[in-house]
Amino acid sequence: MRILGIPVPESYKPMIEDLKHTMYLWRKSRLTMVGTIIVLAFLMVAIVAPFVAPYDPIEQNLKEKLLPPSREHLFGTDQFGRDIFSRVLYGSRIALWIILLVSLISGGVGTMIGVFSGYFGGIVDEILMRITDMFLAFPGLVLAMAFAAAMGPSLTNTIIAISLVYWTRYARLARAEAMRVKNMEYIEAEKAIGASHLRIIFLHVLPMCISPVLVQLTLRMGTIILTAAGLGFLGLGAQPPTPEWGAMVSDGRNYLVDQWWISTFPGLAIAIVVLGFNLLGDGIRDMLDPRLRR
Amino acid sequence: MEDSKLLSVRNLRVIFRTYRGIVKALNGVNFEIGREEFVGIVGETGCGKSVTALSIMRLIQQPGEIIDGEIIFDGTDLLKLSEDDMRKVRGKEIAMIFQEPKVSLNPVLKVGTQLKEAVSIADGIPQKSREAEEKVMDILDAVGLPDPKGLMNKYPHELSGGMAQRVMIAMGLLKKPKLLIADEPTSALDVTIQAQILNLIKDLVSKFRTSVLFITHDLGVVAEYSDRVVIMYAGNVVEIGDVYTIFRNPVHPYTKGLLNAVPRIGQREPLETIPGIVPDLVHPPSGCRFHPRCSKAMEVCSKEFPEMVEVEKDHFVACHLFTRGEKNG
Numbered sequence: 001m002r003i004l005g006i007p008v009p010e011s012y013k014p015m016i017e018d019l020k021h022t023m024y025l026w027r028k029s030r031l032t033m034v035g036t037i038i039v040l041a042f043l044m045v046a047i048v049a050p051f052v053a054p055y056d057p058i059e060q061n062l063k064e065k066l067l068p069p070s071r072e073h074l075f076g077t078d079q080f081g082r083d084i085f086s087r088v089l090y091g092s093r094i095a096l097w098i099i100l101l102v103s104l105i106s107g108g109v110g111t112m113i114g115v116f117s118g119y120f121g122g123i124v125d126e127i128l129m130r131i132t133d134m135f136l137a138f139p140g141l142v143l144a145m146a147f148a149a150a151m152g153p154s155l156t157n158t159i160i161a162i163s164l165v166y167w168t169r170y171a172r173l174a175r176a177e178a179m180r181v182k183n184m185e186y187i188e189a190e191k192a193i194g195a196s197h198l199r200i201i202f203l204h205v206l207p208m209c210i211s212p213v214l215v216q217l218t219l220r221m222g223t224i225i226l227t228a229a230g231l232g233f234l235g236l237g238a239q240p241p242t243p244e245w246g247a248m249v250s251d252g253r254n255y256l257v258d259q260w261w262i263s264t265f266p267g268l269a270i271a272i273v274v275l276g277f278n279l280l281g282d283g284i285r286d287m288l289d290p291r292l293r294r
Numbered sequence: 295m296e297d298s299k300l301l302s303v304r305n306l307r308v309i310f311r312t313y314r315g316i317v318k319a320l321n322g323v324n325f326e327i328g329r330e331e332f333v334g335i336v337g338e339t340g341c342g343k344s345v346t347a348l349s350i351m352r353l354i355q356q357p358g359e360i361i362d363g364e365i366i367f368d369g370t371d372l373l374k375l376s377e378d379d380m381r382k383v384r385g386k387e388i389a390m391i392f393q394e395p396k397v398s399l400n401p402v403l404k405v406g407t408q409l410k411e412a413v414s415i416a417d418g419i420p421q422k423s424r425e426a427e428e429k430v431m432d433i434l435d436a437v438g439l440p441d442p443k444g445l446m447n448k449y450p451h452e453l454s455g456g457m458a459q460r461v462m463i464a465m466g467l468l469k470k471p472k473l474l475i476a477d478e479p480t481s482a483l484d485v486t487i488q489a490q491i492l493n494l495i496k497d498l499v500s501k502f503r504t505s506v507l508f509i510t511h512d513l514g515v516v517a518e519y520s521d522r523v524v525i526m527y528a529g530n531v532v533e534i535g536d537v538y539t540i541f542r543n544p545v546h547p548y549t550k551g552l553l554n555a556v557p558r559i560g561q562r563e564p565l566e567t568i569p570g571i572v573p574d575l576v577h578p579p580s581g582c583r584f585h586p587r588c589s590k591a592m593e594v595c596s597k598e599f600p601e602m603v604e605v606e607k608d609h610f611v612a613c614h615l616f617t618r619g620e621k622n623g
Contacts (some may be wrong), residue, residue, distance in 0.1 A: 194382065
């Protein structure tokens with residue numbers, strides 16, 4: 001077998017080699033590895049939380065309230081005697097749930113709106129993009145707060161509120177991609193065999209728009225956690241006694257001077273996980289950039 | 295008489311609104327295609343050949359717009375159809391193949407998938423069915439592609455230009471359309487492959503009893519394959535006639551110029567050319583659009599637009615040299 005005139009052994013598989021190169025780049029970048037490990041650890045914790053957590057995250061035990069970190073309670077207990085270590089572990093599940101749903105909803109809605117806007121252009125584009133502009137005109141957290149406050153605080157509403165704020169970015173990306181693809185000649189050829197708009201959009205335009213949106217989604221996961229925690233801290237997110245990290249930080253505010261552990265440990269969890277996602281996202285972006293690849 | 299024609303384009307006018315002004319791309323185009331007829335449209339780059347083809351398919355995109363005219367296909371005016379009805383015409387009644395076969399296929403889907411998609415659009419049979427697969431195999435066999443099964447599993451970049459164009463022809467002829475529009479289907483191919491592709495088109499259309507509208511700037515190809523020839527210049531049809539008349543007895547000065555500009559084997563003198571360049575269609579010349587370059591231009595040419603006249607049976611020309619003659623005689 002020959003590639004570009006250079007003889008290569010029969011066993012040479014370009015896709016496998018490419019994958020190997022990607023893995024090499026991955027291992028070579030220390031920060032990306034750190035991010036990967038943090039995110040993997042986060043996922044693991046979310047999966048095994050019920051088996052590892054020593055206490056029920058919600059059950060109150062007022063006899064043991066406000067205990068400092070010790071062997072029985074690794075991260076201490078809060079004002080209701082709940083074990084903070086267990087609550088932090090369970091909190092990872094809630095954070096993961098939020099990331100998943102927000103990514104799905106905002107990514108899905110944004111991509112669809114963007115693709116329709118870019119494909120049809122004209123008045124459809126104008127209307128959809130001006131609506132997008134309206135959403136982009138507000139600072140993300142403020143808009144999410146407004147939605148969450150209007151719908152009433154709960155975990156579901158937090159997810160809806162954050163999705164409502166973050167779809168704009170994906171809409172813009174998908175629109176740009178759709179505008180590029182719709183002018184390709186194979187789309188014209190597709191029209192010439194009598195394909196309907198919906199068929200062209202779903203089979204030929206949409207698949208082309210997904211990859212930049214996916215990259216952007218991974219880059220935004222840290223931000224989603226931060227926003228969710230922010231809403232939780234302000235009391236607009238998940239309601240007590242749900243072990244949501246933002247709400248836990250908020251719980252410990254009044255005790256910060258004497259019982260520092262109540263706020264500190266969930267706060268650290270937020271910081272570490274967001275750092276992990278950001279490092280991983282940056283790494284992925286660098287690896288996908290052809291100019292930085294070799 | 296009217297009924298015998300498959301397609302008649304009457305007074306078709308297309309404009310493009312651009313920043314520089316309105317481009318009058320087609321300025322009243324008239325021609326007809328009979329059943330099972332092979333018609334070639336010839337003209338320079340930018341004279342409106344492709345715009346004519348896309349107008350027939352109603353695939354003119356913004357900022358282009360069809361502002362006037364009729365396109366009567368098999369008794370119905372395509373310009374009056376709803377978008378939904380027009381979609382049923384595309385691919386089934388009228389098919390089109392494009393200049394660049396390799397970019398006319400979706401680069402990320404397998405050839406088989408795309409052909410099966412075309413089958414399912416045309417016949418409404420499920421894309422994944424065995425029936426669709428068999429139909430695709432049959433048509434691939436018909437366009438002379440070896441190993442249809444292996445080919446269906448290939449991506450467009452693995453095909454050569456000639457193979458890709460055969461695939462496009464297969465896609466175009468799946469439903470045995472009444473009219474095939476071929477927009478310079480061989481310009482992107484090697485000369486040796488060109489002949490194969492052209493012969494293939496010619497064979498298949500006579501087998502399927504399809505008419506062809508063939509767009510090219512290659513006079514040799516037209517002479518070889520067409521029954522009738524339409525010569526276009528700057529958005530107008532200047533001469534129509536059957537292929538022998540046009541090549542033996544051209545009457546329009548532009549057609550004569552075109553034919554003189556073709557080199558002949560053994561020719562010693564320098565090649566004749568038509569002076570000047572194609573006019574800017576934002577500000578086209580008044581009257582006959584060819585008059586600034588025409589060696590026989592008269593006063594009336596810059597004032598009045600020449601009407602189409604029949605100089606002999608089935609030989610039409612739009613030139614004042616002949617409208618004058620008629621009036622005087």
